[in-house]
Amino acid sequence: MRYGKQILVPEFGEESQKTLSAATVAIVGCGALGALQAELLTRMGAGRLRIADGDLVSLNNLHRQLLFTERDAEEGTPKVTAAANRLAALNSEVALRTTAERITRDNIAAFAEKADLILDATDNIATRFLINDYCVRNSLPWIYTGVAGTTGLILPILPREGPCLRCLYPDPPSESDAATCAADGILPTTVALAVSLQITQLVRILNRTAVPGTLIRLNVWDASVRTTTAHRNPECLCCGQRRFEFLDAEAPDGTALATAVCSQRMVRIDSRFWEGAFNVERALAAAAQNGAAVERKGLLRIVTAGARRISLFPDGHMLVHECTVTDEALAAVREVFR
Ligand SMILES: [Zn+2]
Incomplete structure (x- = not known):
């Protein structure tokens, strides 16, 4: 057995x-x-x-x-x-x-x-x-x-x-x-x-x-x-008062548009970047028009523009490689997919 x-x-x-x-x-x-x-x-x-x-x-x-x-x-x-x-x-x-x-x-x-x-x-x-x-x-x-x-x-x-x-x-x-x-x-x-x-x-x-x-x-x-x-806190906002701020979007939940990825030199960009329905073909056409090279790798599309490398996932979220500053990563993807 x-x-x-x-x-x-x-x-x-x-x-x-x-x-x-x-x-x-x-x-x-x-x-x-x-x-x-x-x-x-x-x-x-x-x-x-x-x-x-x-x-x-x-x-x-x-x-x-x-x-x-x-x-x-x-x-x-x-x-x-x-x-x-x-x-x-x-x-x-x-x-x-x-x-x-x-x-x-x-x-x-x-x-x-x-x-x-x-x-x-x-x-x-x-x-x-x-x-x-x-x-x-x-x-x-x-x-x-x-x-x-x-x-x-x-x-x-x-x-x-x-x-x-x-x-x-x-x-x-x-x-x-x-x-x-x-x-x-x-x-x-x-x-x-x-x-x-x-x-x-x-x-x-x-x-x-x-x-x-x-x-x-x-x-x-x-x-x-x-x-x-550890003991329950009767005043606890979550299990005491049953307010679910992180689930119900009352508080900023840190699912920011761009987050630096722990331990790796990359920034993750959320799929909300696309504002509305994400269309991979349209995104890649825009990247090509802006001079980027696109390569397919399994589920992913690797978009290279100059020294900048971006992994694009089927749901629209992205990883900007060799970058640790969220604003810089956002500026880079705006530039590539504008
Ligand atoms: Zn609690």
Whole structure:
């Protein structure tokens, strides 16, 4: 039996295997956290997996992102495409659905529909507050996980039973204040420890042995894992007052038109750039007229104008390479597609 060795573990047993095999897990992000989450869940026999990510594999991902190869980096393969190829070879019984887009308030409902649980594998604060709103509103469990350097913080969130992310952080820290792997670096061993704890919590949520409010702090360098209990804040805007600002567009949610991508020298431009329906042929015709060269690479179109290289995705979102300043990236795409 394929899963016999994990079923033999008394804490896990037949019951956990049954609930895991029947579960649909949605993974938001396919970087270091998402790739390892997906690999473990695939090997352990999760029923259905969904993964969303709008990025491409690059060489500086490989030290910590387990599913990807040098060839994926050379070819600039979308992460979800590279992940799907590898995961299918690991366990053909797991049904996988991928979305080559970043999760926003417009697509989160379609992405998470009928999921039993959402795993946080994002690289930004804004998306986590969006996931929190969605999950509290729909009483869907999710697991927050932030990692930087040698440290990590994990909070399984069970709406109605324990605190939500806004009970702990009433207002999101600004992206510049937040520790991000672009600024701080990250050890792959930090990621591996964090994901091990996160996936174990997932198993316990599914088999109903999770303890609400379990806040886990880890430091891989010090070999320490400390657990405390976090409590609900009755005044919490989200789970207390049931105001879903990030989902309902009352607050700027950080899904800005242009965002610098964590740890890579690129800026992502949202598909809202096109203002109305995106038409790929029209966009490419405009680029050609403005002197750009267009090359097709799988799902992508690579648009080159002088030293500027832009990856254009089927849904209209773009990555401007070798650029870290959002205004500069926006000016570049306006110039190319004007
Ligand atoms: Zn709350």
